[in-house]
Amino acid sequence: MxxxxxxxEPRSNLPKWxxxxxxxxxxxxxxxxxxxxxxxxxxxxxxxxxxxxxRAFLSEGAFTGTLISATPLLFTGLCAAVAFRIGFFNIGGxxxxxxxxxxxxxxxxxxxxxxxxxxxxxAMVIFGAIGGGLWGLIPGILKAKFRTNEIITSLMLNxxxxxxxxxxxxxxxxxxxxxxxxxxxxxxxxILPTGSWWPNLDFGSIIVPFGFVLGMVIxxxxxxxxxxxxxxxxxxxxGGAPTTARYAGMKPARIVVAVAxxxxxxxxLGGAADIGNFRHVLDPKGLQQSGFxxxxxxxxxxxxxxxxxxxxxxxxxxxxxxxGYALRGPDFPSxxxxxxxxxxxxxxxxxxxxxRYRITRSGRTPVGASVLEAS
Amino acid sequence: xxxxxxxxxxIMASAIFYGTPLVFASLGELLAERSGxxxxxxxxxxxxxxxxxxxxxxxxxxxxxxxxxxxxxxAMIAAGLGASIHAFLTITLxxxxxxxxxxxxxFAGAAGLSxxxxxxxxxxxxxxxxxxxxxxxxGLTDVPVVGPxxxxxxxxxxxxxxxxxxASFYLFRTRAGLHxxxxxxxxxxxxxxGISVSRYRYFHVIFGGSxxxxxxxxxxxxxxxxxxxxxxxxxxxxxxxxxxxxxxxPDLTLLGAYLFGALSSLGxxxxxxxxxxxxxxxxxxxxxxxxxxxxxxxNTASRRQLGAPAALGKPYEREER
Numbered sequence: 260m261x262x263x264x265x266x267x268e269p270r271s272n273l274p275k276w277x278x279x280x281x282x283x284x285x286x287x288x289x290x291x292x293x294x295x296x297x298x299x300x301x302x303x304x305x306x307x308x309x310x311x312x313x314r315a316f317l318s319e320g321a322f323t324g325t326l327i328s329a330t331p332l333l334f335t336g337l338c339a340a341v342a343f344r345i346g347f348f349n350i351g352g353x354x355x356x357x358x359x360x361x362x363x364x365x366x367x368x369x370x371x372x373x374x375x376x377x378x379x380x381x382a383m384v385i386f387g388a389i390g391g392g393l394w395g396l397i398p399g400i401l402k403a404k405f406r407t408n409e410i411i412t413s414l415m416l417n418x419x420x421x422x423x424x425x426x427x428x429x430x431x432x433x434x435x436x437x438x439x440x441x442x443x444x445x446x447x448x449x450i451l452p453t454g455s456w457w458p459n460l461d462f463g464s465i466i467v468p469f470g471f472v473l474g475m476v477i478x479x480x481x482x483x484x485x486x487x488x489x490x491x492x493x494x495x496x497x498g499g500a501p502t503t504a505r506y507a508g509m510k511p512a513r514i515v516v517a518v519a520x521x522x523x524x525x526x527x528l529g530g531a532a533d534i535g536n537f538r539h540v541l542d543p544k545g546l547q548q549s550g551f552x553x554x555x556x557x558x559x560x561x562x563x564x565x566x567x568x569x570x571x572x573x574x575x576x577x578x579x580x581x582x583g584y585a586l587r588g589p590d591f592p593s594x595x596x597x598x599x600x601x602x603x604x605x606x607x608x609x610x611x612x613x614x615r616y617r618i619t620r621s622g623r624t625p626v627g628a629s630v631l632e633a634s
Numbered sequence: 635x636x637x638x639x640x641x642x643x644x645i646m647a648s649a650i651f652y653g654t655p656l657v658f659a660s661l662g663e664l665l666a667e668r669s670g671x672x673x674x675x676x677x678x679x680x681x682x683x684x685x686x687x688x689x690x691x692x693x694x695x696x697x698x699x700x701x702x703x704x705x706x707x708x709a710m711i712a713a714g715l716g717a718s719i720h721a722f723l724t725i726t727l728x729x730x731x732x733x734x735x736x737x738x739x740x741f742a743g744a745a746g747l748s749x750x751x752x753x754x755x756x757x758x759x760x761x762x763x764x765x766x767x768x769x770x771x772x773g774l775t776d777v778p779v780v781g782p783x784x785x786x787x788x789x790x791x792x793x794x795x796x797x798x799x800x801a802s803f804y805l806f807r808t809r810a811g812l813h814x815x816x817x818x819x820x821x822x823x824x825x826x827x828g829i830s831v832s833r834y835r836y837f838h839v840i841f842g843g844s845x846x847x848x849x850x851x852x853x854x855x856x857x858x859x860x861x862x863x864x865x866x867x868x869x870x871x872x873x874x875x876x877x878x879x880x881x882x883x884p885d886l887t888l889l890g891a892y893l894f895g896a897l898s899s900l901g902x903x904x905x906x907x908x909x910x911x912x913x914x915x916x917x918x919x920x921x922x923x924x925x926x927x928x929x930x931x932x933n934t935a936s937r938r939q940l941g942a943p944a945a946l947g948k949p950y951e952r953e954e955r
Contacts, residue, residue, distance in 0.1 A: 267727070297745075300754050348732050401925075407932040410674065411875045415921040418868050422921075426914040435815065551746050557734055592749030596861075601678075601741020605719065607728040608737065 267616035277614055282572070285610040289602035293595075296602075302592055314585040315578030323466045324585065327535070327537050329577025331356065333474035334529025335555025336562065337397075337481060337570040342522035343556075344485070344564050345498035346600050349517055351398060351413025353552025354420035355391035357543075359527025360534050361424055364435060364451060364541045367534075372452035379455035380474040383531045384473070391527015392520045394420060399519020403512035409519075419553065424543035437540045448541035457535035470532030474570070478603050481566040494518060511574025526552065550597070554580065557600045576600070637778045641907065645896055648903055650791060651768075653895020655680070655866075657794040659873035660887045661801055666717075667877055668805065669838040670818040670945040671724055674735025674847050677718045677870025678742030683847025685708035685748045688854040688861040689755050691762040701764045702789075702855070709851035710844035716742050717843020718836075725835045728949035734904065744864030758861035759841070766790050767857040790848070794888075801884040814838060818943030821950040830947025831950050840911045846870065854947035863929050868921065869898075875924045879931055881941040890927075894920050 274280075294304035315325050337354040342349035349355075366386040368378050393417060427433040430444045436442065437449045460467040485491040496504045497511045504511050529551065532541040538545060558576055562568035583596040659676050666673045673679075690705035701703040716738055723734045742901035751756055766788040816824040817834045825831050853865050872894055880887030883952055901916035 282785075295751075300751070302754075350736065401929055405929050405932050407925075407929050408878065411871060411928060412925050414868075414871050415924045418921040419918050422914050422918040426912065430912050430914040443636070548745075553736075553740055553886075556733075557740065560733060592747050592750050593753040597743060597746030598750055601737050601739075601743075601746050604733065604737035604740060605723065608723055608734055609727055612729055616829055625893045 267612065269616050273615065278563060278565075279369065281610045281614050282563065282568075282607065285606035286561065286575070286603060288606040288610065290598060292606070293599050296598060297592070297595075298632065300592075307592070307595070310586055310591070311579060311582040313584040319464075321581070321585075322464075325578040325581045326471050326575065327468055327583070328581040329573045330468050330536060331529040331533045331549070331551040332554055332558050332577050333471065333478070333570060334532060335492055335526050335551050336476060336558030336573050337474070337555075337566055338522045338526035338529070338552075339556045339559035340562060340564045340566055340569055341481060341485060342518055345494050345514065346501075347399070347402065347518055347522070348410045349395065349398065349413050349519060349522045351395065351416050351523070351552070352529075352555045353550070354413070354417035355523040356530040356533070357396045357417075357420040357424050358394040358523075359530025359547050360538075360541060360546060361386035361427065361435070361530075362527065363387035363531030364448070364534050366450055367451045367455035368434065369463040370452075370455065372454060374452075374454060376454045376458075378536065379452070379587060380457055380469070382627035383455060383457075383535050384528065386522040387527045387531020389513050389527070389531075391530060392524035395523015395526070396516065396520045399516045399523075402519070414436075419595075421547050424541060424546060427539060428620070443509075450537045451534070455535065456539055457532065457633075459476035461533035461535070468532070468536040469634050470529075470536045473528070473532065474573075477528070478566040478570050485566070487615045490508050490514075490517075495590075526555070529606050530554075554600055557604050558581060560604055563611075576603075636776075637844035638776070638782050641903075643779055643782055644907075645900070645903055647786065648899040649892045649896035650783065651895065652899040653892040654788070654791045654794050654856070654892055655847075655849040656869060656876060656891035657798065657872055658790075658845045658852065658886050659849035660876040660891055661794075661797060661884055662842035662849070664877050664880070664882055665801065665814075665838045665842035666886060667946055668814055668818045668882060668943055669835045670821060670834050670948065670950070671721070672731045672735065672947045673717065673738070673839060673843065674732060674874065675716060675720050675742070675843070676735075676849075676873050677866055677868065678739035678746065678748070679843050679846035680747075680850035680853070680866045680870045681744065681748035681864070682716050683713040683844075683850030684854040684865060685697070685751050685755075685757065685861060686712035687851035688752070688757050688762050688848070690759060691764045691855055692760075693755075698764045703773055704765065705855060706762070706848055706851055709847035711847070713847025713850065714840045714844035717840045717846075718841070721836050721839040722948065725839070728951065731947050731949075739870070745792050748862045752861050752863065758863070758886070761860045762855060764855070765859045766852075772822060790852055790856055793848075798884045798888050803885065817860070818876075818945055821945050825950075825952060826831055827836050829897045830911050831952075835950075843848065846873075847928025867893055869889055872920060872924055875928055878942075879927050882943065883941065894923070897923055 297304035297307055314321055316322055336354060338352045363383040363386050366382045367379050398409040398413040401412050402409040427435045428448050431606045432438060435448050437447050457469040493509050493514055497514045501511050558569055562572040579596055579599060659680060665675055687705040687709040688710045694701050694704060720734050720738050723729045724731045740746060766787050768788055771785040775781045801850040813829045814834055817831050821831045854861055858865055876887050879890040897920040900911045904911055
């Protein structure tokens with residue numbers, strides 16, 4: 260570091276404003292860098308941001324759309340937050356999301372139009388979680404049993420899950436595929452019976468999808484689980500000091516498998532919620548283009564892996580995603596949503612370090628680590 | 635019917651053709667990892683390289699002998715710039731290498747900067763103007779079996795062979811290569827004998843990243859050859875697995891790349907032969923194989939014995955003396 264004329268020295272006392280200042284500062288910094296990218300490529304950044312703000316939060320019905328986009332992000336954000344907390348880098352939220360959508364839509368179609376709504380919706384919640392949980396178990400078990408790198412295995416399973424969904428709709432006469440009417444010519448999925456469509460809570464100008472409410476409840480439950488239970492305590496020890504965990508008689512492998520399944524189940528719930536509240540059909544192309552799984556990592560990082568903060572960050576990033584959909588067209592630069600998400604993640608990482616360390620010309624060896632910093 | 639018109643020759647030839655981007659990408663990642671820095675941004679850097687190469691090929695006039703090298707250089711610069719963000723965050727700020735690399739892929743990847751630039755530059759509507767075609771080396775194309783496999787490939791394939799040999803020589807036969815391995819194995823020791831850990835890490839992360847740019851250019855100038863959003867389709871992630879599969883050695887990584895090249899092209903090859911099989915399921919083959927290979931490799935021996943750099947993934951902080 261001395262080559263650059265400065266070094267990083269840890270702050271001895273972490274200020275109280277840190278948990279707030281880092282995400283807010285990082286988000287603003289990302290917008291600033293994004294504006295530079297826009298200006299550099301001949302776009303009017305103010306106008307682009309103005310349109311995003313308008314279509315995300317301000318214009319009529321925009322907030323409802325934002326909550327619809329925020330719902331899957333809320334679940335994939337929780338998926339990443341829970342797993343990253345113990346140092347299990349589950350990048351497979353995308354695939355677990357898709358498996359949740361396949362399982363969730365499958366049970367709704369199986370129960371059919373005659374089943375009571377409450378049964379169909381509950382079954383979708385359970386099956387979505389099972390689908391995602393099973394898919395999340397694979398990298399978890401491989402990690403625990405063979406020490407296989409979970410980053411690559413969970414990522415590869417994303418592609419496999421999308422291939423399975425594509426096979427079910429485009430390449431086979433599966434149970435999910437519409438085989439009558441226009442479905443004979445253009446491959447598409449069966450529309451779910453209306454009884455299984457997830458309810459919306461109507462507050463007049465704002466409509467809150469049931470999936471979002473469910474996500475908020477689960478976020479609260481996870482918060483309690485992590486702070487107040489034995490399992491949560493073990494999670495923290497395994498995440499912070501695996502060797503200590505082993506000395507203390509905990510079984511890190513078992514906790515890794517359990518958290519992998521939980522993390523996958525959360526993403527799977529997101530897939531079921533996306534279909535139940537919004538798509539009402541298994542649509543492989545739509546699922547693939549949405550990229551909710553990867554965006555969940557950004558949500559979790561900006562929320563500093565805190566489940567309750569994930570709810571708020573999901574709404575914020577859901578707004579950007581929703582505006583990205585609404586504004587898609589020749590006047591709106593495609594790829595901007597990903598650029599902003601990537602910048603937010605970069606700035607969160609950098610901001611975390613800059614806030615925890617003082618920049619000085621000389622100093623002592625920094626110690627201490629945060630959740631987003633290398634162990 | 636020619637002796638070269640059989641399934642074996644076709645699969646072997648396309649294994650090398652489709653494996654070429656994987657050779658570049660995994661070789662670059664190998665250099666970065668040998669210095670102790672894991673870079674999960676390969677997929678994003680490949681797409682940056684692909685879009686930069688497509689722009690040059692479409693918009694720069696002149697003969698192919700000028701434009702194509704220029705396109706490769708542009709791809710290397712674009713991907714190298716992406717890698718330098720990762721280098722700054724992980725080496726200077728010492729942030730978590732995993733999340734920083736992911737951020738790079740999200741920032742530059744399929745729904746990010748590469749698609750953003752392609753949209754603004756209006757790429758992808760037509761094939762790129764200048765492409766890398768297969769060449770007939772020394773007129774040996776018609777030699778039985780080895781002709782089409784080894785002597786009828788594009789210049790990029792031959793460039794990748796040169797780089798693999800050069801990288802092997804560099805790593806195991808030069809002083810700088812020894813220093814690089816020392817930095818990846820034990821940065822403290824390297825530092826104590828006066829090797830600049832951060833300089834070695836910066837150089838290899840950025841230079842290795844520029845290889846991912848060439849890998850991306852393979853897609854936009856050779857395989858596809860035009861721009862398609864997210865055209866690398868996860869090959870950058872497979873390249874990461876290949877480094878592990880190849881025990882951090884350039885020669886073995888090349889073999890792995892061709893194995894996966896064969897798997898990636900199997901669907902196309904069989905279809906062209908009129909053999910009917912679900913293409914969707916064949917698409918999944920390279921991804922499933924990656925998992926299987928990783929499990930086998932991680933189970934047979936510990937990572938240390940396989941040659942994983944001991945300091946891989948760990949930031950280096952100089953101790954006070």
